[in-house]
Amino acid sequence: MPTVHVKGYGTFEVEEGKKLVLALEDNGVDILHRCGGNARCTTCRCEVNEGELGPKEAPEAAILENKDITDENIRLSCQNRVYSDLTVTPVMTASNSDMEPGRRPVD
Numbered sequence: 001m002p003t004v005h006v007k008g009y010g011t012f013e014v015e016e017g018k019k020l021v022l023a024l025e026d027n028g029v030d031i032l033h034r035c036g037g038n039a040r041c042t043t044c045r046c047e048v049n050e051g052e053l054g055p056k057e058a059p060e061a062a063i064l065e066n067k068d069i070t071d072e073n074i075r076l077s078c079q080n081r082v083y084s085d086l087t088v089t090p091v092m093t094a095s096n097s098d099m100e101p102g103r104r105p106v107d
Contacts, residue, residue: 001013001014001015001016002014002016002082002083002084002085002086003085003086004020004023004024004027004082004085004086004087004088005050005085005086005087005088006024006027006029006087006088006089006090007049007087007088007089008089009027009028009029010027012027014027014082015082016082016083017081017082017083018081018082018107019037019077019078019080019081019082019105019107020046020053020075020077020078020080020081020082020086020088021033021037021044021077021078021105022104022105022107023082024046024077024088024090025101025104029090029093030093030094030095030101031044031046031077031090031092031093031094031101032044032092032093032094032097032099032101032102033077033078033101033102033103033104033105034099034100034101034102035078035102036102036103036104036105036106037078037079037104037105037106038059038078038105039059039060039062039063039076039078039079040063041063041102042063042064042067042069042076043092043097043099043102044076044077044078044092044105045069045074045075045076045077045090045091045092046074046075046076046077046088046089046090046091047071047073047074047088047089047091048073048074048075048086048087048088049073049087049088049089050085050086050087051084051085051086051087052084052086053075053080053086054080054081054083056075056079057079059079060075060076060079060080063076064076074091077090078105
């Protein structure tokens with residue numbers, strides 16, 4: 001099983017193919033996902049510090065471009081699945097934003 005290390009939260013094993021946003025939430029990271037995992041709000045974005053996610057699909061690429069988020073290491077956790085070891089830093093959490101996370105994304 002791949003492992004995900006989240007700066008400030010620890011390291012945990014993740015079932016291969018699980019959405020990153022759900023892996024984070026299920027392991028105690030209070031990641032935001034205000035649009036419910038539909039690539040509309042960018043609140044679930046993470047910085048990928050180590051490891052790789054697959055190429056950006058059209059919905060993720062479009063919203064990042066629309067929001068002028070150009071850093072290649074910033075990815076939407078709702079649009080990516082875990083297939084290998086990763087180290088990530090959540091950009092927005094309920095704790096650092098004083099926002100409610102949003103409805104849980106579907107798998």
